[in-house]
Amino acid sequence: MxxxxxxxxxxxxxxxxxxxxxxxxxxxxxxxxxxxxxxxxxxxxxxxxxxxxxxxxxxxxxxIPPGAGSAALLRARMSQARAVHPQFRLARSLAPAALLFAVAALVLTSRMQPANPSLPNAGLTPGATRVVSREAACSLPAADEGRTVPAALARQVFARYQIAHPRPKEYEIDYLVSPALGGAEDDIRNVWPLPYRDAEWNSRVKDALEDHLRTLVCGGQIDLAAAQQEIAADWIAAYQKYFRTSRPIAAHALFVKDSPWEGLSDQ
Amino acid sequence: MSEISWPAIERLIGARAPEPATAVQNEVARLFAEYRAPLLRYLHSLGVTLPEGEDVVQEAFLALYCHLLRDRPSQSLPAWIFRVARNLATDRMRDSARDAVTPEALVVADTAASPEEQAAGESEGRRIRAVAAALPEIDRQCLYLRAEGLRYREIAEALGISLGSVALSLERSFAKLARATGKAAL
Known part of the structure; x- marks a missing residue:
């Protein structure tokens, strides 16, 4: 001007x-x-x-009708949602399911010897989800970009996996069931240190699977709960099944979405 | 010493502790009272009927409630709620494509059902509706989001476009509307 x-x-x-x-x-x-x-x-x-x-x-x-009725309905639904919010929920309805997850995953890991470093210890990381409908999950942004695991949680994760001196960028503190698929955030049972680039089945390969599963879920081809269960039980098997391959696809190993864990400098 | 509110305390200490669920419920209820009608009008402009719109708005606010319990909001809440409502509506319309009513179809139906309007007013109203319905998708969305009082930055966030695009889009749309209301009326 x-x-x-x-x-x-x-x-x-x-x-x-x-x-x-x-x-x-x-x-x-x-x-x-x-x-x-x-x-x-x-x-x-x-x-x-x-x-x-x-x-x-x-x-x-x-x-447009007066809003009092719908406001009251929303109040009631919020109170109901609160009762099944992750913090309260696991102690109630989903405790048996979580236990089943843990047992199933334990059986799986005990069968594969030696343990694959790219799979979490099922006892420590059985996976956890939050209550979310397919519509709600799919209406949120697809990527978990910018989502960083809090430093305190990262320290706790390394302690649980007895990794005393993790090198920066060696791991991604990854969600087993990704938040974009309704996985719980800030829940210790849903995070573990996944090798960022050195392992064949690294976090970038898993990111490709997460994106693919989300596309299938949001396209109505598979159930959200089924996707959560498959990725929690054995994400490598899920990858092999959905991409019809026994080895990671080369392009996926180059896939960059999430950042590696950068170190504990913020302590 | 003046009183310090709970959100202010939270900001001061930078706590990650979630707000009590009832406080979040009150905040969501307040936003609901403020944005329900604007959302219903906006959804209507996308071809969503009012009863369906009520469902979408419920879902969107329930999602907002969960979002606020879980995360620290990283963008404007009005922009968030409009974006989520639009995505929910789009999913619904995809799921029931055969029942979907297009905005153009609504325009025709509503035009026919306004006999009490004055003849002059009606023809101008009809022209306004026709121009709005014929706008490119993004332009129409910018126009209706602006009509609901969203700031340009919020419109940009809601639609995932740049701030400059919002201003350009609105400029284009109002130029078209001006031609339909001003000169054509003479």
């Missing part, structure tokens, strides 16, 4: 909507005070906005 030039249509609109910076607004006001043409354009634009808003509201507002 130059001092002496007329205001652009965008400047006028942003001025009306209060989206100009303070100095831009002051400059626009100065110009409007002395320019009839711009003043008239501004009035015209305000009139168009007013007509559109009036048209949009007047037609629909009389048809």
């Amino acid at each position: 130059r001092h002496d030039s007329h205001l652009s249509q965008a400047d006028l609109m942003m001025g009306i909507d209060g989206e100009l910076s303070r100095s831009q607004q002051a400059e626009a006001d100065r110009h409007l005070a002395q320019c009839e043409a711009c003043s008239a354009r501004r009035t015209e634009l305000e009139e168009t906005i007013r007509k559109f808003t009036a048209e949009h509201r007047s037609r629909l507002d009389p048809l």
Whole structure:
């Protein structure tokens, strides 16, 4: 916006909507005070906005029922959701399921000797989920980008896995059931240190599986609960099944989504 | 000494401790009272009927409740709730594609059902609806989100587009609407 030039249509609109910076607004006001043409354009634009808003509201507002009933329903549903929120929930309805998970995974790991470092210790990390519908899971952003495991939780994870001096970038503190698939966050039973790049079955390969499963779940091809169960029981087997291969696909090993664990510098 | 609110204390000590669930419920109920009607109108502009819209809005606010219990919100809550409501609505319409009503179809139906409108007002209203319905998808969404009082930054977040795109889109749309209301009315 130059001092002496007329205001652009965008400047006028942003001025009306209060989206100009303070100095831009002051400059626009100065110009409007002395320019009839711009003043008239501004009035015209305000009139168009007013007509559109009036048209949009007047037609629909009389048809919208009062909100008291739906507000009460929401209250009731929130209270209900709270009763089954992860913190309270495991002690109740899902404790048997979690136990089943743990037992099933223990049986699995005891059968494969030696233990694969890319699979979690099922006793420590059976996987945990939060209550979430498929619709809700799929309406959230697909990636868990920017999601970092809190430092305290990371320390706890290394302690549980008896890794005394983890090197930065050697591991990703990974969710067994990823949050994008309804996995619980901040739950020690759902996180473990997965080798970031040195192992064949590393976290990037697992990320590719997570993305693929989410696509299948949100496309309605598999059940959310089934996907959670398969990834928790043995994610490598799930990868082999869904990508129809015994080895990780080369492109997947190069897949970069989540960041590695960067060290305990923030202690 | 002035009183310090709970959120202020939380900010001051930078605690990660979740707020008590009842406080979150109250906050969600407050946002519900404020945004229910705007969301219903916005969803209607996407082709969602009012009864269906009520369901979507319930789901969206329940998701907001879970989101607030779980995470520290990283963006504007109105932008979050509009985005989630739109995604839920899109999923629903995909699931029942045969029953979906397009915005254009709604325009026709509503135009026919407004006999009490004055003749002049009606024809201008009809033109406004026709122009809005014919806008490209993103332009229409920007227009309706702005009509519900969202800031440009919130519109950008809700739709996943840049701030500059929002301003450009609104400028285009209002130029088209101005032609439909101003000159055509003469």
